[in-house]
Amino acid sequence: MNTLKYVLQVISRSRFRSTIIFLLFFVTTVCLFGTGLFTGNLKSGSQKLYGRTYADMIAVPEEYLDSAKDMLFKGKTCSIMFRGDALSDIGSISGVQAVSPQLYLETLELSCCSDGGIQVVAFDPDTDFAVSQWTDSAKELSGYQALAGSGGSLRKGDTIMLFDREFTVTDVLEETGMGYDNSIFIPYDAADEITSSDKYEFMFGKKSGLVSMLLIRKLPETDINDLSQRITEVISESGAKVYPIDDLASDLRSHIDFMAKMTGIVSGFAVVIAAVALFAMVTLSFHQRRRVAGSMISAGCPRGKVLRLFLSEYLTLFAAGAAAGIVLVCIFLLPLHEELKSALDMPYKLISPAGAVSLAARTLGIDLAMLAAAVSFTFAGILRTEPALLMEEQV
Amino acid sequence: MKKYTSTILSAAVSLFSAVAINTFLHPCAGMMKMKCDTTAHVATVVLALAAVISIVSFFLKTNAAKHVFNIISGALGIALLFVPLLGACGMADMRCNVYTMPAIRIAGTALILIAAAAEAFALRKRATAA
Numbered sequence: 001m002n003t004l005k006y007v008l009q010v011i012s013r014s015r016f017r018s019t020i021i022f023l024l025f026f027v028t029t030v031c032l033f034g035t036g037l038f039t040g041n042l043k044s045g046s047q048k049l050y051g052r053t054y055a056d057m058i059a060v061p062e063e064y065l066d067s068a069k070d071m072l073f074k075g076k077t078c079s080i081m082f083r084g085d086a087l088s089d090i091g092s093i094s095g096v097q098a099v100s101p102q103l104y105l106e107t108l109e110l111s112c113c114s115d116g117g118i119q120v121v122a123f124d125p126d127t128d129f130a131v132s133q134w135t136d137s138a139k140e141l142s143g144y145q146a147l148a149g150s151g152g153s154l155r156k157g158d159t160i161m162l163f164d165r166e167f168t169v170t171d172v173l174e175e176t177g178m179g180y181d182n183s184i185f186i187p188y189d190a191a192d193e194i195t196s197s198d199k200y201e202f203m204f205g206k207k208s209g210l211v212s213m214l215l216i217r218k219l220p221e222t223d224i225n226d227l228s229q230r231i232t233e234v235i236s237e238s239g240a241k242v243y244p245i246d247d248l249a250s251d252l253r254s255h256i257d258f259m260a261k262m263t264g265i266v267s268g269f270a271v272v273i274a275a276v277a278l279f280a281m282v283t284l285s286f287h288q289r290r291r292v293a294g295s296m297i298s299a300g301c302p303r304g305k306v307l308r309l310f311l312s313e314y315l316t317l318f319a320a321g322a323a324a325g326i327v328l329v330c331i332f333l334l335p336l337h338e339e340l341k342s343a344l345d346m347p348y349k350l351i352s353p354a355g356a357v358s359l360a361a362r363t364l365g366i367d368l369a370m371l372a373a374a375v376s377f378t379f380a381g382i383l384r385t386e387p388a389l390l391m392e393e394q395v
Numbered sequence: 396m397k398k399y400t401s402t403i404l405s406a407a408v409s410l411f412s413a414v415a416i417n418t419f420l421h422p423c424a425g426m427m428k429m430k431c432d433t434t435a436h437v438a439t440v441v442l443a444l445a446a447v448i449s450i451v452s453f454f455l456k457t458n459a460a461k462h463v464f465n466i467i468s469g470a471l472g473i474a475l476l477f478v479p480l481l482g483a484c485g486m487a488d489m490r491c492n493v494y495t496m497p498a499i500r501i502a503g504t505a506l507i508l509i510a511a512a513a514e515a516f517a518l519r520k521r522a523t524a525a
Binding site: 012015152153154182324327328331332335336338339342 | 421424428432433436437439440443444447451456457
């Protein structure tokens with residue numbers, strides 16, 4: 001009888017014990033891999049906080065700061081507008097490397113089927129340094145061309161009607177982890193045409209040159225606090241104020257760190273409980289099976305083979321439990337990715353496939369370490385004890 | 396019913412439906428957050444679970460375990476019938492109402508029927524053996 005056949009027979013005959021050991025590996029894997037993937041996705045999203053805007057500061061009207069933060073970090077749709085006259089003044093301040101305006105327009109929602117409108121983000125392809133970090137085609141955008149966020153189902157070449165104009169999608173941006181994934185990016189000229197049109201006077205007052213936010217990048221050696229003070233003085237008449245991005249994101253970052261720590265602690269407790277239970281289960285099951293081991297050794301079976309048979313059984317259950325755990329986590333976290341992202345109200349971006357594989361490898365490593373700790377005690381017992389003593393009745 | 400017919404059928408129905416509602420029977424497309432999109436994602440989770448259950452039950456030998464897995468598969472079919480209640484578009488001729496929701500309901504009904512047929516055959520077999 002080969003090892004695999006023997007192992008499968010033992011597993012099917014001792015169903016209760018096998019099920020418990022399978023469940024312990026399953027629970028440990030779900031806890032470690034599930035929480036690891038979840039917190040990894042949160043951290044992956046928060047790492048993009050700076051990289052996404054590629055700006056050091058933003059200038060936005062003070063009364064719209066909360067809306068701007070929600071739009072910037074949580075992707076909540078909004079319309080913010082102020083006159084962008086101060087744009088050229090900021091560009092001439094020493095220490096400012098680049099300034100780029102963005103205009104946020106929110107479409108009406110379809111009450112029959114949608115949970116909100118579409119966020120339209122207008123940007124200037126000539127001065128832009130934010131959108132272009134996600135796609136090279138941002139600089140070439142013109143007319144009624146648009147870039148789509150990764151969250152929608154639009155593909156390159158698709159068309160979309162926005163404010164009675166048909167825009168053609170020229171590219172789809174990489175995932176940012178925020179509500180920006182559900183935004184449509186259009187060139188500033190097209191947005192100006194919309195805001196100054198008669199038809200949308202009730203929304204935009206037939207105005208052109210409107211701005212929602214100015215993204216400012218400073219020169220590397222410039223002090224950010226000093227520069228933000230100088231810019232605030234220049235644009236004070238427009239009602240806008242300058243905010244360093246890192247200050248705005250600090251609350252969100254600490255919230256994400258706290259959440260990651262909490263899930264880590266809960267997961268740690270689950271793993272410790274599973275490890276203790278596995279140790280107890282393996283030790284107790286060996287106590288029940290010591291006579292089997294003793295009989296096999298007495299019948300001439302080498303101790304190494306007895307150990308191999310026992311180990312193969314546990315490794316089979318480990319493989320089944322770990323595989324089931326990883327599959328279950330993927331079944332829940334992957335199809336519901338977009339729902340989780342909008343429910344969390346914070347940046348959430350899938351980690352890279354390499355990161356997921358590394359996480360799975362770490363999870364399997366911890367599972368194996370737990371198994372090694374549990375069986376080493378048992379195997380030492382088999383190696384040290386005489387066959388006659390192993391077969392002795394235990395009362 | 397042959398030994399593996401029910402498991403193969405339910406695995407095929409679950410996998411095909413999961414792929415279908417994410418490809419050629421996908422819900423309404425666009426940049427808006429749509430209720431039907433969430434419904435399709437939840438249906439995918441339920442169908443993927445049903446597929447895994449069917450595949451695992453294929454390798455099971457004991458009748459008791461197969462019986463339990465059949466019941467779980469049937470329960471997932473019932474759950475699938477309730478998934479469209481999560482939300483769909485208001486207009487009857489929209490894509491989700493024409494393709495996706497019917498596909499989810501048909502998949503749920505098929506899973507229930509397969510599980511019920513498998514149970515009925517198992518009961519008849521047991522009665523014949525007795």
